[in-house]
Amino acid sequence: MNRGGKTGILLWALCWMLGVCACSGSAPERMSVAVTIPPLQNWAEQLAGGRVDVVCAVPDGGNPESYDLPPSAMVELSRCRLYFSCGHLGFERTWLETLAKNNPSLQVVDLSRGLPLLYGTHVHHHGEEEHLHHGADYPDPHIWCSPRLARRMVESMYRALVEADSAGATVYEANYRRLDAELARVDSLLTAELAPLAGKAFAVYHPTLSYWAADYGLRQLALEPDGKSPTPQYLRTMVDSARRAGVEVVFVQREFDPRQAETFAREVGCRTMMINPLAYDWSDEIKRIADAFVR
Ligand SMILES: [Zn+2]
Known part of the structure; x- marks a missing residue:
């Protein structure tokens, strides 16, 4: 292949990459949001009602306390506008900074913010290193397992979606009301059953x-x-x-x-x-x- 041909291919690849990154063009860009684990994917999909693409960083069967992000997933995640994080999972502690650096327009929404976190109930290894996060300075990351805190996480997701995409506000609000009612129902069932x-x-x-x-x-x-x-x-x-x-x-x-x-x-x-x-x-x-x- 001659020099011109090679340059042409390089230019084409560059344009394609720029197109992927900037999503320039006349069609309105569809928003993508990322979450760490499948339960959050479910909530984000219910809130979005098909309006937004939801990417789950840790696939089904992966351990969110030690999962390593493959480069292919990095590309997909770097296209997202919002990242809904549980707040303190090992995966998030390892990868969120890198993701945010790779994509300055990615807004990380820490769903644990403002919630009453538990300390001293969870100690674990972080990645490959023999480095322990002791309970005293490291909150228990399993916040989504609480139906009461799940409702507050979903509320934060809803607010962030409206802020990022105000044109969809009425869709998000209707979906939020429905999902919040479902989570409230789970909570009252469990309250009655476990009291x-x-x-x-x-x-x-x-x-x-x-x-x-x-x-x-x-x-x-x-x-x-x-x-x-x-x-x-x-x-x-x-x-x-x-x-x-x-x-x-x-x-x-x-x-x-x-x-x-x-x-x-x-x-x-x-x-x-x-x-x-x-x-x-x-x-x-x-x-x-x-x-x-x-x-
Ligand atoms: Zn754990």
Whole structure:
């Protein structure tokens, strides 16, 4: 190929890239927004009602506390106008700064802002390094598992969507009212179902349900004390605590090896239940967890 041909291809590629980045052209640009996990994708899609494209950074089955963003996803995310973050997930702590740097027009909306965060309930490893975030200075990131805080997260999403795209305000408002009513319904169902069990304890492998437990006055015993598999000694003390507390169920997240939880359950004489707090169908999953606890 001659020089001119090569230059032509380079120019074409450059124009295409500029077109992708700037979305110049006469057709009105469709807004894209990003979220970290599938439950937030569900909420954003319900609020947007097809008006906005929603990109989920951590795919189904990925662990949002340690997920590494592939370069292909970086391109897709850098086209987004808004990023709805849970606030304190390992993935967000690692990647949001890079994403914002790559795309100065990306507005990060921290959905945990202004919420009553829990400290001391969650300690874990950050990425590959042997670097622990201890509970004292690191809020528990699993905020979306609380129906009450979920309502406030959705309200922040709604407000940010209206601000970014005021032409869609009436659509967003109608969708927000509907979604908020659904979340309120989940909360009142759980309040009615769990109120008689206030003070009761459950066990969970990774401590994902701290906010959920706080909403309904329940006690969470976590088998994974520091983001690593529990030692046999630690498991022993947890078995004793669980027996004393009358634990009847141990929840296991599907990202984790269930064997230790199964051993724990045999020792305690309780049942195990697989849960997925990262499920896209958030309402169903949150109700299923409550049903399993009550059963
Ligand atoms: Zn966690």
